[in-house]
Amino acid sequence: MRHALSLRIGPFGFRIGSDWRAPIETLADLYADYPRPELPDYTVRLEALRPWRRWIRPAMAVSGDYMLPDAAPLPLAQALLAAEMGMNLQLALGARRFLLLHASAVERDGRALLMSGESGAGKSTLATLLAARGWRFMGDEFALIEPETGLAWPLPRLISLKNDGVSAAARVWPGARFGPLLHDTPKGTIRHLVPDATAIAAMDEPVQPAVLLFPRFGAAAAVRAVPPGEAFVRLTQASTNYVALGEAGFAALTALIRGVPAYAVDYPDGETAIAQVEALWPEP
Amino acid sequence: MAGAVTLARALRDPTALRLDTDWTGLITAARAEQLVGSLAWRLHGLPVPEPVAILLAEARDGAEAARRTALWEAEMARRALAPLGLPVVLLKGTAYVAAGLAAGQGRHIGDLDVLVPRDGLDAVEQALIAAGWEWVKPDPYDDAYYRRWMHELPPLIHRERDRMIDVHHTILPLTARRRPDPDALIAAARPLGNGLAVLSPSDMICHAAAHLFADGDLAGGLRNLWDIHCLVEEFGVDGLEARARHHGLGDPVRRACRHARALFGTAMPQGWGKDDALDRLIRRRLLARDGWGRPTRPVTRFAFYVRSHALRMPPAMLVRHLWIKARRRPASS
Numbered sequence: 001m002r003h004a005l006s007l008r009i010g011p012f013g014f015r016i017g018s019d020w021r022a023p024i025e026t027l028a029d030l031y032a033d034y035p036r037p038e039l040p041d042y043t044v045r046l047e048a049l050r051p052w053r054r055w056i057r058p059a060m061a062v063s064g065d066y067m068l069p070d071a072a073p074l075p076l077a078q079a080l081l082a083a084e085m086g087m088n089l090q091l092a093l094g095a096r097r098f099l100l101l102h103a104s105a106v107e108r109d110g111r112a113l114l115m116s117g118e119s120g121a122g123k124s125t126l127a128t129l130l131a132a133r134g135w136r137f138m139g140d141e142f143a144l145i146e147p148e149t150g151l152a153w154p155l156p157r158l159i160s161l162k163n164d165g166v167s168a169a170a171r172v173w174p175g176a177r178f179g180p181l182l183h184d185t186p187k188g189t190i191r192h193l194v195p196d197a198t199a200i201a202a203m204d205e206p207v208q209p210a211v212l213l214f215p216r217f218g219a220a221a222a223v224r225a226v227p228p229g230e231a232f233v234r235l236t237q238a239s240t241n242y243v244a245l246g247e248a249g250f251a252a253l254t255a256l257i258r259g260v261p262a263y264a265v266d267y268p269d270g271e272t273a274i275a276q277v278e279a280l281w282p283e284p
Numbered sequence: 285m286a287g288a289v290t291l292a293r294a295l296r297d298p299t300a301l302r303l304d305t306d307w308t309g310l311i312t313a314a315r316a317e318q319l320v321g322s323l324a325w326r327l328h329g330l331p332v333p334e335p336v337a338i339l340l341a342e343a344r345d346g347a348e349a350a351r352r353t354a355l356w357e358a359e360m361a362r363r364a365l366a367p368l369g370l371p372v373v374l375l376k377g378t379a380y381v382a383a384g385l386a387a388g389q390g391r392h393i394g395d396l397d398v399l400v401p402r403d404g405l406d407a408v409e410q411a412l413i414a415a416g417w418e419w420v421k422p423d424p425y426d427d428a429y430y431r432r433w434m435h436e437l438p439p440l441i442h443r444e445r446d447r448m449i450d451v452h453h454t455i456l457p458l459t460a461r462r463r464p465d466p467d468a469l470i471a472a473a474r475p476l477g478n479g480l481a482v483l484s485p486s487d488m489i490c491h492a493a494a495h496l497f498a499d500g501d502l503a504g505g506l507r508n509l510w511d512i513h514c515l516v517e518e519f520g521v522d523g524l525e526a527r528a529r530h531h532g533l534g535d536p537v538r539r540a541c542r543h544a545r546a547l548f549g550t551a552m553p554q555g556w557g558k559d560d561a562l563d564r565l566i567r568r569r570l571l572a573r574d575g576w577g578r579p580t581r582p583v584t585r586f587a588f589y590v591r592s593h594a595l596r597m598p599p600a601m602l603v604r605h606l607w608i609k610a611r612r613r614p615a616s617s
Contacts, residue, residue, distance in 0.1 A: 001576050013335075015308060017576055039335035043312045043577055065315040065577060096342050096349075246349050 001047075005031075006040050010155040010203045011097070011144065013037020014087050018046040019054050023079030030080075030158055030179050030192065033200050042066075042094060044086035049073045062086045066093035078182050081190055084160060091142060091155075092240035098144035098153060099245060099252040102238040105138035105152055106130045107202075109284045111210035112152040113277065114143045114260075116238045119187070122217035122273070125165035128193065129270045130277065132172035137199040143209075147245070147252040150259065151206035156199040158192040166191045168270055211280060212262040215273065219266035223276055231262040286310040287580075288506060288573035291317060292547045295510060298326045307336045309575025316577035317506045321347030321390030347390040354378045354393040357447050361396060362479050364415035368407050372480055373399040373473045375452065375491065379482040380511070383474075387514035392507070395439070395448040399483075401470060402453035409437060409451070417442050417449060425608055433459045433597070455491045459597035462498050464490065464531035485519035486527035493540035494533050497566075501585070501592035505570045506547075512540045513548040521553060539563065543570065 001017030003024040008014075014037070018024050023046055044064040048054040058076035064086050074082045091100060103116035104127035113135070115123050124140040131137035139155035146153060158179065161169050166189070169176065179192035214226060214234060226234070235253055236242050242249045263280055267273035286309030294301050294310060301310075314320040324343035332340065358378050365372050373379075375397035380388030400408050417440035419427075430438040435458065437451040454466035469491075473481035483491060489512060496508040521541070528537035538557050543566060544550035546559075569588050572581040579585060593602055 001578075037335075039333070039339070040308055041339060043308070045576060045578065047578075063577075065312060096345050097338075244346075244349060246352065 001045065006036050007031045008035045008037040009087075009157050010139070011153055012042065012091065012095070012155070013040040014042050014044060014090070015040035016044045016046070016083055016086070018079070019048045019060075020046070020058070020076060020079070022076070023060075023083060026080050026179065027083055030177070030194055033194075033197065034203075042087070042090035044083060044090060046079060046082055046086070062089070064090050066090050068093075072186065074185075077180075078185050080158075080179050080192060081160075081182055081185050081187075084158065084192070087157070088141060095144075095241060096245060098146055099242065099249050099256075100240045101143040101145065101235055102141070102240065103143040104140040105143045105154070106135040107138055107154075107207050108135045108281070110207055111284075112138060112143075112207045113211050113213065113281070114152065114209055115213045115215050116143075116235060117215050120162075120217065121215050122165070122267070123215065124159050124161055125168055125217075125270065126215055126273055126277075128159055128161065128165070128169045129172055129274055131196065131199065133274065136202055137195050138207075142240075145209070145252050145256055146206065147248045149206075150208065150252070150255050152209045153206040154199070154203050156195045156203050159195060161191050161193055162188050169193055209256060209260050210282065212256075212260050213277070213280075214262070214264045216264070216266045219268065221268060221272050221276065222264075222266040223280065224264045226262040226264050228257045228262070232257045285575040287313045287575045288317060288571040290575075291319065291323065291573075292506065292571065294323060295319070295326055296548045298330055301327075301330075301332075303331075303333065306575060307333065311336070311339055312577040313573050313575055316573055318392040318504060319507050319510060321350070321392060322507075322510055323390070325390040344390060347392070350391070350393045351381045351388065353447075354381055354396065357396045357442075357445070357449075358382060358398075358480060359478075360415070360442070360445070361398060361412070361449060364411050364417075365400075365408060366479055368404065368411055370400055370404040370408065371470050371473065373470060374476075374480055374482050375399055375455075376495075376511075379488070380514075382476055382480065383482045385514065386518050387511045389514075391511075395450050397450045397452060399452045399455070399466070399469060399473075402466065405437065405451065405453055409440075412440055412449065412451070416444060420448070423612075425612070429605070433457060455494050456499055457596050459601065460498060460595060462494070462532040462536075464494060464533060468530065485515065486524045487531075489515050489519070489521075489524055489540075490528050490531050490533050490537055493528070493536040494531075497536040497539050498533065498595060499592070501589040502566065502569045505566075506573075509540065509544055509547060509570065513544040513550045516541065516544060516550050516552065525553075539566075543567065 003021050004017045005024050006015045042065050046060045049059040049061050053059045059073045061073050062082045103114045104123035105112050105114050106127050117123050127140050140159045142155050144153040177194040182190045265276050286306035290310050291313045314323045320343045324340040374382050377391050377393035420439045420441050427438050435454045439448050441448045455464050469487050472484040475481045492512045528534045541552040545552050568584045574580050
């Protein structure tokens with residue numbers, strides 16, 4: 001394609017092609033410290049919806065090796081979001097080497113805390129706040145569980161912060177590098193944050209999961225132990241490829257559930273959530 | 285850069301690939317043509333760079349999962365339809381894996397396609413709906429069109445497993461010029477021993493060729509042609525020509541074999557005709573994919589899109605059909 005970039009995030013290499021120069025320049029800038037893949041696993045394309053839509057009311061269609069039919073096009077100004085969505089889609093629909101859980105992950109003491117929740121639960125914001133307090137950021141979109149070992153692999157992509165999460169992150173990371181502020185996206189206002197150098201440097205270091213959280217933002221503080229059966233069902237719904245992996249997915253998920261305690265955590269604000277997490281975290 | 289041309293070469297003779305092949309372009313084109321599983325099996329055991337080997341192993345694993353899912357879906361349909369006592373013949377990808385054919389190795393499988401006798405359609409439809417399948421197309425014109433003119437029921441999707449079934453009563457639309465003999469297809473079908481059956485080898489090739497050249501716009505054509513290559517290599521062509529003539533499919537079958545030979549080196553008898561002007565266009569269309577997975581050659585593609593409608597119905601009917609479609613959905617295609 002006219003403009004292209006290859007980058008590696010944890011175990012996955014991506015090749016991103018674009019009809020426009022600007023999206024590739026933005027990605028190259030924000031992903032400047034990431035390694036290049038030996039061979040990309042997936043291709044993502046940002047293409048003009050129609051040939052003339054390169055120039056006139058530029059609109060991009062996100063596609064790649066794996067696509068959803070009828071995906072809505074995005075304006076050129078939201079190209080970064082388009083690229084991130086494209087990469088997510090490749091993993092969600094294509095990845096088979098890991099069980100993918102829609103979850104953020106952070107690491108401390110060589111063990112991982114996984115936080116699974118729907119959009120708006122605060123996964124990304126919590127991971128960012130914890131990273132500001134010394135945890136290693138592993139990822140804010142997918143936790144990658146390796147079926148053979150049960151290890152959680154990092155996927156420290158740009159952190160996608162929404163609405164209030166943007167200001168919360170800016171407060172705790174004064175020197176943080178942000179992408180452009182994206183208004184009126186299908187997901188509201190979005191701004192991408194570059195993970196810190198520690199997270200990028202450790203992107204090839206998997207760790208054993210230790211605690212599983214189901215956070216929920218906006219309710220009075222409450223912590224409830226989640227029994228394994230419930231955790232299992234929640235995670236089947238939070239996984240993009242549980243069904244596709246078949247028996248391997250079942251084995252990986254049941255092993256994870258048996259191995260770690262799970263909690264549902266309601267929190268009214270970030271400070272409270274951090275205190276809840278610290279209280280639940282088993283000291284080594 | 286590698287694209288569909290490299291993909292066809294790799295399928296034809298994987299040992300001819302050089303280690304400095306544009307692997308990314310090859311794998312991307314193969315994914316776009318839904319041939320990556322087939323490619324992965326062709327390259328199995330050959331020396332390739334380590335990261336390529338990982339992607340190919342993943343593709344084989346994915347194809348195995350597709351095979352298992354397809355067979356399970358066939359079993360679900362079998363259970364729903366068994367009480368009717370009708371013959372149920374599996375078609376296309378599901379048939380290839382159910383019969384353990386080379387064409388099924390690594391194959392992408394989407395919907396479940398089955399063939400049943402036309403006078404059993406109503407009973408089949410009722411039984412499937414009772415077992416949890418639902419309509420996909422709510423539009424009354426589409427529904428009526430399918431029922432009156434198509435070779436299959438409107439597609440049904442299972443509400444829990446989210447898988448589609450296409451119930452055929454013949455292999456080409458009733459509006460098409462060619463009229464294959466569905467009774468003969470069912471009469472010659474080979475039982476699998478579990479209540480399901482697959483088409484006879486010659487009929488499988490006839491169906492694949494009909495699907496490729498007498499119906500549709502050649503989308504996914506390279507994969508269909510690879511099916512034909514595998515079927516011909518496995519079964520040979522004894523009796524194929526006579527069978528194709530019986531179905532009125534002599535031309536598409538010969539044409540399919542010519543293209544399979546040209547692209548994949550398929551063995552075929554002498555005297556099955558030489559390439560004509562259309563064949564050159566078909567070759568352009570079959571290989572219209574670049575190493576980014578993008579469709580190329582838009583003019584050729586559009587020409588085959590137009591041809592697919594011309595094949596499917598007579599001109600006056602086509603005008604009426606397009607008129608209704610255009611009035612109904614002015615905003616979309």
